[in-house]
Amino acid sequence: xxxxxxxxxxxxxxxxxxxxxxxxxxxxxxxxxxxxxxxxxxxxxxxxxxxxxxxxxxxxxxxxxxxxxxxxxxxxxxxxxxxxxxxxxxxxxxxxxxxxxxxxxxxxxxxxxxxxxxxxxxxxxxxxxxxxxxxxxxxxxxxxxxxxxxxxxxxxxxxxxxxxxxxxxxxxxxxxxxxxxxxxxxxxxxxxxxxxxxxxxxxxxxxxxxxxxxxxxxxxxxxxxxxxxxxxxxxxxxxxxxxxxxxxxxxxxxxxxxxxxxxxxxxxxxxxxxxxxxxxxxxxxxxxxxxxxxxxxxx
Amino acid sequence: xxxxxxxxxxxxxxxxxxxxxxxxxxxxxxxxxxxxxxxxxxxxxxxxxxxxxxxxxxxxxxxxxxxxxxxxxxxxxxxxxxxxxxxxxxxxxxxxxxxxxxxxxxxxxxxxxxxxxxxxxxxxxxxxxxxxxxxxxxxxxxxxxxxxxxxxxxxxxxxxxxxxxxxxxxxxxxxxxxxxxxxxxxxxxxxxxxxxxxxxxxxxxxxxxxxxxxxxxxxxxxxxxxxxxxxxxxxxxxxxxxxxxxxxxxxxxxxxxxxxxxxxxxxxxxxxxxxxxxxxxxxxxxxxxxxxxxxxxxxxxxxxxxxxxxxxxxxxxxxxxxxxxxxxxxxxxxxxxxxxxxxxxxxxxxxxxxxxxxxxxxxxxxxxxxxxxxxxxxxxxxxxxxxxxxxxxxxxxxxxxxxxxxxxxxxxxxxxxxxxxxxxxxxxxxxxxxxxxxxxxxxxxxxxxxxxxxxxxxxxxxxxxxxxxxxxxxxxxxxxxxxxxxxxxxxxxxxxxxxxxxxxxxxxxxxxxxxxxxxxxxxxxxxxxxxxxxxxxxxxxxxxxxxxxxxxxxxxxxxxxxxxxxxxxxxxxxxxx
Numbered sequence: 001x002x003x004x005x006x007x008x009x010x011x012x013x014x015x016x017x018x019x020x021x022x023x024x025x026x027x028x029x030x031x032x033x034x035x036x037x038x039x040x041x042x043x044x045x046x047x048x049x050x051x052x053x054x055x056x057x058x059x060x061x062x063x064x065x066x067x068x069x070x071x072x073x074x075x076x077x078x079x080x081x082x083x084x085x086x087x088x089x090x091x092x093x094x095x096x097x098x099x100x101x102x103x104x105x106x107x108x109x110x111x112x113x114x115x116x117x118x119x120x121x122x123x124x125x126x127x128x129x130x131x132x133x134x135x136x137x138x139x140x141x142x143x144x145x146x147x148x149x150x151x152x153x154x155x156x157x158x159x160x161x162x163x164x165x166x167x168x169x170x171x172x173x174x175x176x177x178x179x180x181x182x183x184x185x186x187x188x189x190x191x192x193x194x195x196x197x198x199x200x201x202x203x204x205x206x207x208x209x210x211x212x213x214x215x216x217x218x219x220x221x222x223x224x225x226x227x228x229x230x231x232x233x234x235x236x237x238x239x240x241x242x243x244x245x246x247x248x249x250x251x252x253x254x255x256x257x258x259x260x261x262x263x264x265x266x267x268x269x270x271x272x273x274x275x276x277x278x279x280x281x282x283x284x285x286x287x288x289x290x291x292x293x294x295x296x297x298x299x
Numbered sequence: 300x301x302x303x304x305x306x307x308x309x310x311x312x313x314x315x316x317x318x319x320x321x322x323x324x325x326x327x328x329x330x331x332x333x334x335x336x337x338x339x340x341x342x343x344x345x346x347x348x349x350x351x352x353x354x355x356x357x358x359x360x361x362x363x364x365x366x367x368x369x370x371x372x373x374x375x376x377x378x379x380x381x382x383x384x385x386x387x388x389x390x391x392x393x394x395x396x397x398x399x400x401x402x403x404x405x406x407x408x409x410x411x412x413x414x415x416x417x418x419x420x421x422x423x424x425x426x427x428x429x430x431x432x433x434x435x436x437x438x439x440x441x442x443x444x445x446x447x448x449x450x451x452x453x454x455x456x457x458x459x460x461x462x463x464x465x466x467x468x469x470x471x472x473x474x475x476x477x478x479x480x481x482x483x484x485x486x487x488x489x490x491x492x493x494x495x496x497x498x499x500x501x502x503x504x505x506x507x508x509x510x511x512x513x514x515x516x517x518x519x520x521x522x523x524x525x526x527x528x529x530x531x532x533x534x535x536x537x538x539x540x541x542x543x544x545x546x547x548x549x550x551x552x553x554x555x556x557x558x559x560x561x562x563x564x565x566x567x568x569x570x571x572x573x574x575x576x577x578x579x580x581x582x583x584x585x586x587x588x589x590x591x592x593x594x595x596x597x598x599x600x601x602x603x604x605x606x607x608x609x610x611x612x613x614x615x616x617x618x619x620x621x622x623x624x625x626x627x628x629x630x631x632x633x634x635x636x637x638x639x640x641x642x643x644x645x646x647x648x649x650x651x652x653x654x655x656x657x658x659x660x661x662x663x664x665x666x667x668x669x670x671x672x673x674x675x676x677x678x679x680x681x682x683x684x685x686x687x688x689x690x691x692x693x694x695x696x697x698x699x700x701x702x703x704x705x706x707x708x709x710x711x712x713x714x715x716x717x718x719x720x721x722x723x724x725x726x727x728x729x730x731x732x733x734x735x736x737x738x739x740x741x742x743x744x745x746x747x748x749x750x751x752x753x754x755x756x757x758x759x760x761x762x763x764x765x766x767x768x769x770x771x772x773x774x775x776x777x778x779x780x781x782x783x784x785x786x787x788x789x790x791x792x793x794x795x796x797x798x799x800x801x802x803x804x805x806x807x808x809x810x811x812x813x814x815x816x817x818x819x820x821x822x823x824x825x826x827x828x829x830x831x832x833x834x835x836x837x838x839x840x841x842x843x844x845x846x847x848x849x850x851x852x853x854x855x856x857x858x859x860x861x862x863x864x865x866x867x868x869x870x871x872x873x874x875x876x
Contacts, residue, residue, distance in 0.1 A: 187705035191766070194662045195719045195773065196692035209709045 015286045022279030025272065029088050032081035037066075040079040041153075041244055048073050052262050068264045070253060079245055080269050084276065086246040090157050091227035094164035098226075099219050101165065102172025107203045107211075109173065110180025121177065124170035132167045132229055133236075139163035140238040153244035160239055164229050168222055172215060179211035220284035224277040231273055247273045303375055304332040305474050305507035306356065311369035313351055313360065325351045325364065326531045333475070333507040333524075338497065340510045340518040340539070343528035344554070344788035352528075353479050353511045355380060357394050374474060390420040393468030397480040399460035403452040409436075409463050410448040416470040435466040440496055458489035465496065469506075476500070479511040486649040486815070491859040494521045513789065515558045516818075516861030519543055523867070527551045540866050557793035559818035561845065561862050567800065568793035568822070582741035583805035589774065604637035605675060605809050606661065606777055611635070612669035613656050630656040632833035633670070638777070643803065643810045645824030645841070647817060649856075653833040654813045658781045661811060662697040663687045674777070693723045696770035700782040702762035706754040712765060713750030716740070719773040739768040742805075743798060760791035764798065771802070777809045784819060796823060817860050821845055829853045 028035065038045050050073035053062045061068070067076040105124075109117040127135065143159045183189055184207065192202050227247075233239040234248030235255070242249060247269045254266025313326040326348040333339045341349040354360050356371060358380035370377050373391060396402045403412060413432040417423055423431065429448070436444035439462040452460055461481065468476055478497065482490040498521045500506050510522060518525050518539060525543070526536040527550070535542055535551040546552045556569040611634045614627040631653040638644040646654045659665040660680060661672065671681030674694065678684045685691070696719075699705040706715055716739055717732040719725075726732035733750070740749045743764040754762060763783065770778050780799070784792040796819065803810060814820050820827055821841065828838040829852065837850040848854045 187699035187701055188707045190664055191697065191699065191705055191769065192718065193664055194692065194695070194697045195722060196663075196687070196689045197718070197722060198689070206707055206710075210707070 012286070015282060018279040018282035020279075021275060022283060025084060025276045025279065026088060028081055029084035032078075032085050036075075036078035036081045037064075038075040038078040040074045040082050043243075046073045046075070052257065052265075054262075055264055067268050070250070070265045071257060071262075076250075076265060076268055079250055080247065080272055083245050083247045083250050083269060084272060086157065086240055086244070087227050087230055087248065087273070088276075090160045090164070090230045090246065091223055093157070093161040094168060094226040094230075095219050095223050097161060098165040098168035098222070099172050099215060102169035103176050103208070103212075103215055105169065106173035106176025107180055107207065110177040111184055111199065111203050111207065113181075117177070120173065124173055127167060128170050130167070132164075133232055135167050136160075136163040136229060136233055137236065137238060139166060140233060144238070153241055156240050156244075160230055160233060163233070164226050168226065171218055171222070175214050175218060176211050179214065180207055183207050183210050217284060217288040220280060220287055224280040224284065227273070227280075228277060304334050304372075305337075305374060306331075306333040306509065307370075307372040307375075308332070308352070308356070309370045309372070311352065311355065311371065312367045313348070313355055313364060314367045315364045324531055326355075329369070329526075329528070329533055331526050331533075331536065333509060335474075335505040335507055336501050337524060338501050338508040338510055338522045340512060340522035340525040341528065342512055342515065342518055342525060343534075344513065344790060346530065347528040348531040349511045349528050350479055353477050353509060356475075356509065357392060357477055359394075389416055389468075389473075390471045391473055391475070393465075393470075393473040393476045395461070395464050395468050395476065395478040395481045398484050399457055399464050400452065400484075402464050403460060405452050408449050408451055409455075412463065413467055413470060416467045420471045431470075432466075435469055436462075438469065439463075439466045440492070441466070456489070457485050458492055461485065461489075461493050462496070465493075465500075469500070472504075474507060476506055476508045477511070478508060480513070481510070482517060483512070483514070487817075487856060487859050488649065490517075490861070494861065497521060514861065515543070515555065515789070515863055519863050519866045520861040521867060527554065529554075540869050543863060543866055554790060555863065557790045558863055559792070559796070559816070559822045560864070561818040561821050561857070561860065562864050564822055564842070567797050579741055579744045579801075582738050583802065585738055586742055586771065586802075587806050602639045602641075603676075604673075605640045606638040606811070607673045608637070608657070608661070608670070609635050609672070609681075610670040611657065611660065611667055611672065613653070613660060613665065614668040630833055631660070631667075634830075634833070634835055635670075636828050636835065636838060638809060638811060640776075640809055641803075641807050642825045643812055643823055645820040645827040646811065646813045646830060647815065647820045647827060647856075648830035649815060651832075652830040654830050655781055658697070658779050658811070658813050661777075662695055662779045663692055664697075690723055693719075693773050694776045695779065696773050696775040696777075697779045697781065698763070698766050698770050698783045701786055702759045702766060703786075705766050706762055708754055710753075711750065712740075712752055712754060712757075715754070716750065716765070716769050716772055719769060723773055725772075725774060735772065736768075739772055740765075742771065742802070743768045758791075759787055760794060763787065763791075763795050767795075767798065767802070771806075775808070777811060779811045779813070781813045782815070783812070785814065785816065792819070799823070817856060818862065829856070 033039070040046070050062070050065070050069050051071050053060070053065055053069040055061055055068040056063055056066050065075050065077070067080070070076055070079060105120050109120040140159055140163045147155070149155050189202065189206060192206055230239060230246060231248030231251065234246050235252040237252065240246040240249045242253060245253070250269040251266050251273070254269065258266050308329055308331050311326055311329040312324065315323040315325055317323055329348070329352055331339060341352060343349045351360070351364070355366060360366070360381070366381070371380060372378065410429060410432055413435060414425070414428040417428045417431055432448065433444055436447060441447055441459060441462050447455070447459070455463065481497070482493050485493060494517060497508060497510070501508050512518060522539050524537065525539050527534045527542065529550045535546060535548045542551065543555060546555050553569065559568070611631055612629065613631040614629050616627050634653070634657065636644070646657060648654050656665065660667050663680070667680050671683070672679050679687055713733065713736050716736040717729070720732045720735050721729070726735055736750050737747060740747065745761060745764055754765070757765065783799070784795050787795060799810065800823070802808060812820065812823055824841045826839070827841050827844050828835045829850065830836065831852050836852045837844065837848065839849070844853065845857070848857055
């Protein structure tokens with residue numbers, strides 16, 4: 001632990017900047033109802049007459065709209081802040097669910113081995129043989145068919161979280177399974193087995209804290225991936241409805257107007273998405289190196 | 300030994316600058332010389348600086364370590380091992396390391412490993428190099444050398460791999476060989492072969508060998524001269540017979556006294572440092588009072604056995620989903636023995652003989668394939684056994700080999716020790732359990748503040764004491780000790796073995812002691828079973844077994860184990876002077 005705290009003190013500048021950037025975006029998104037100039041979900045707050053106004057700094061800009069407006073006359077900055085909030089909530093929710101499910105299944109598979117392991121990991125293999133987007137499209141599409149309400153602003157986020165998590169849990173399960181197998185063979189686990197503690201207690205109290213390091217790292221990196229997946233799904237039209245846009249929805253809307261010279265609707269949300277994913281990824285990469293004993297203490 | 304020395308180390312001082320400032324002096328004022336054909340042993344416990352000297356000679360000091368002062372000379376020519384080109388590792392000095400598996404590249408054949416070394420230093424074409432590789436394999440006594448050339452490391456046994464490593468080290472006919480614990484990872488019989496080989500190289504080729512080891516028996520068997528180190532300083536140096544028989548320094552005397560003897564059974568090991576026993580006596584009396592009903596008497600031959608194992612069979616890899624089909628490996632093959640109450644029963648054998656598997660089955664970590672185990676008359680393993688879950692396990696506890704992995708690094712010691720006490724409901728409240736933990740900590744000779752700390756604050760020996768305390772906390776009747784001291788220094792081993800003896804005397808415990816070390820078994824056990832390939836070859840009262848072994852295998856083991864009683868040059872049986 002001493003070497004860990006020493007490494008924490010030697011955080012490179014790039015990681016500091018990336019971390020600050022990601023934190024700033026997340027904070028702005030979380031506080032969007034307070035800091036956004038308009039409420040893009042309130043239909044009375046915008047006017048179709050204001051549609052497709054360019055950013056303030058360009059020649060025909062309107063001083064009310066810093067980054068211009070979208071095709072329905074919404075303030076783009078406000079829509080982006082609200083959209084980032086939706087994206088991060090869905091991404092974070094998907095990561096949380098995937099991590100909890102994956103860690104539990106990985107613990108079971110690694111601890112019991114045999115058929116438990118075989119069943120869980122083969123299901124995981126089957127799921128991983130589908131591309132993330134394809135599986136998520138499938139889940140979201142089927143959900144929409146079965147419950148027409150699934151595309152509403154209330155239900156869409158829940159469906160999206162499930163559609164993304166169903167693919168991501170396998171990574172956690174694999175990592176935790178391998179770590180659990182290593183830890184199970186170590187003498188401190190054998191010692192509590194000799195005592196006769198129930199398996200649940202051995203797994204949760206003794207093994208779990210010793211396998212959590214890599215989970216934290218995967219979660220950070222996956223957060224960025226999940227936000228991207230959500231954006232892609234929304235871009236493809238099975239994500240958030242246009243009335244309650246996420247970053248991906250905004251990019252999709254903007255995409256239709258790019259060739260008519262209305263570049264800002266797609267560009268600004270895309271930039272925000274890139275910065276958010278980049279920031280989180282750099283921090284995640286650094287965390288991964290920090291927890292990798294092979295890379296620690298060099299250089 | 301009057302010839303000019305091959306290696307001369309003079310007043311060597313090796314330092315490690317610390318990142319917090321200041322320096323750690325790993326070696327201070329080390330001086331030694333090695334003549335042609337001389338094997339010089341460098342012995343000491345972990346942290347003594349013996350490997351550091353070996354690495355310094357090889358130019359392999361780990362950064363930021365550096366030679367601060369002193370000189371190293373090879374064949375009279377002083378050299379700086381840190382400067383490349385001065386003296387070349389592989390050409391002028393050969394190196395043999397501890398683990399023959401990791402010192403060979405698993406992806407290359409034996410031929411390519413040796414040829415690579417040869418062609419790196421000598422102008423040989425491929426054919427000449429191959430011929431020379433073959434010669435080298437013959438020289439190190441490899442069976443069927445032609446066939447072995449195209450083998451990969453995993454196809455060879457541990458002893459054969461170490462022969463290949465030695466062949467590589469000899470490739471360019473170095474004047475000096477640095478062997479760092481060359482036989483520590485090997486079984487007794489293979490160790491004997493490798494030691495013979497090293498001795499032969501020194502005698503026939505006049506190579507000087509710097510042998511770094513912790514094993515006094517190895518020193519006695521093949522070294523000519525010895526240097527004993529302690530915390531970076533040379534404690535004593537001289538001819539082997541003189542140093543081992545009549546050590547002058549206090550530390551040397553204590554260290555040699557702590558080596559378990561195989562010829563006589565001692566009551567206790569002489570203690571190295573005055574370990575503060577503190578309230579250990581009172582704590583143990585209290586433990587004994589709690590044990591209550593158990594009579595503490597000498598184990599009688601006609602007593603009802605506490606544990607009886609009948610025709611135990613254990614197969615590995617026979618499961619439906621194990622992916623190995625029906626090819627099972629039989630680790631234990633029809634083993635039967637009984638342990639009487641209050642006795643220390645020893646299981647001894649080389650690696651892979653099935654002794655640890657038996658420990659796991661007795662402790663309930665693995666189900667047997669066949670046979671039955673009875674504990675106190677009740678069947679606990681086998682077909683008619685009731686499932687051993689929860690509290691049914693209390694009476695049998697276990698102590699493990701590796702003290703660094705046997706304690707959960709993320710839990711406080713007090714928490715670890717309280718776990719069995721609370722689980723078995725031996726204490727009604729957490730406060731009562733904490734009081735119990737304090738008592739246990741004292742009984743194993745550790746200070747009272749121990750419970751508040753995390754395992755990483757303790758040394759290997761202290762951790763092993765904690766492991767023992769955890770086992771005692773369950774108030775067991777039988778403790779299975781699986782190689783309890785084999786990863787410890789010899790002085791710490793002596794302390795732990797003394798502790799086990801004291802605890803047994805105090806509480807009337809029964810012990811099943813599993814070890815590869817015949818001397819440890821000799822010092823600890825009342826009765827011994829010798830195992831080989833999953834079967835018991837001989838089972839006897841300890842005194843009888845060591846005085847007059849009946850089975851050939853036992854006799855062979857006893858003859859091969861290097862001991863302090865047989866010192867080279869002293870009317871030696873095996874090397875004839």
